Amino acid sequence: MRKLFQKIDRLRLGGYAVLSVAKNSPYAACNGQRFKIHxxxxxxxxxxxxxYIENQLVDFNIDQVI
Incomplete structure (x- = not known):
C-alpha cells in the first residue's frame, strides 16, 4: 500500500503520467507517451x-499509468 501512495503522490506532484495499457486497448498506440493529468x-x-489525450478527457486506473 505504501508503494501505491508513493506512486499517487509522484503523479500528483509531477502533473503528468506515462500511459501503459494492454496491447488490445484502443489506446495501445499511445503506450509510452506522456500526458497531462486532469x-x-x-x-x-x-x-x-x-x-488529456488528443484534447479529450479519458479515464484510466492507477495500474494503466506509470
Missing amino acids: SMGTPDIKCRITL
Missing part, C-alpha cells in the same frame, strides 16, 4: 486518473 480520484487500489 484529475485523480481517491487514493486506493483502483484509483481513477483522468488524462
